[in-house]
Amino acid sequence: MTQEDRDLDRLVRGRIRALRVAQGWSLEELATQARLSQSTLSRIENGQRRLALDSLVTLARALDTTLDQLVESTTDDVVTSPMVDGNHGTLRWPVRADPGMTVMRQRLTDPPPDQPSRMRAHPGREWLVVLSGTAVLLLGERRLRIETNQAAEFPTMLPHAIGAEGGPCEILGIFDRDARRGHQRGGSEGSPA
DSSP states (O other): OOHHHHHHHHHHHHHHHHHHHHTTOOHHHHHHHHTOOHHHHHHHHHTOSOOOHHHHHHHHHHTTSOHHHHHOOOOTTOSOOOEEETTTTEEEEEOTTSTTOEEEEEEEOSOOOSSGGGOBOOSSEEEEEEEESOEEEEETTEEEEEOTTOEEEEETTSOEEEEESSSOEEEEEEEOHHHHHHHHHTSOTTOOO
16 A cells, blocks of 8 residues: 555544544444444544455445545645636636536726616525625615625526615625536626626
8 A cells, every 4th residue: 555545544434433533423333333343443443454445335325425525535736726807897706516506706997777677586505604794785676785704595497687776885706617617608697697
């Protein structure tokens, strides 16, 4: 076994124990959930038993995680630089854990449109937080004020639009793949809602 393999082995065993403790479970409780014997689980956590794929799958399910998350070891490229869209005044960061998800920072200066026909609806889900100022979110028939440090999450199949109230505001938005595509097709790629 190489040093890299030993490091991964130790990481996975430590992660199993840490997740069990975070759940507040004893060895016996996790063993019951995973349908393993308590002694087998103890030997897995302590490195006295080989890590077998079937046991890892069972433990991942019992710990409410995925096998990928349980064995993930890469920490390369932890820091990401934004892509700058000068035309729309936005910074965008792709989220590696979920390809297609995008984080975007935008400064809004205009109020939301006053015509309901200018609101958009498309598949997806959006989340945003106001970093400074006050934003107005038009969501269907509702008009919602979102103050600094407040957040909103909504399905984008509802007609929606966003703008500033009483001066500029800055928002940070998170778009799933469908919501991002909906904005790209809508023509104003940088406008989040």
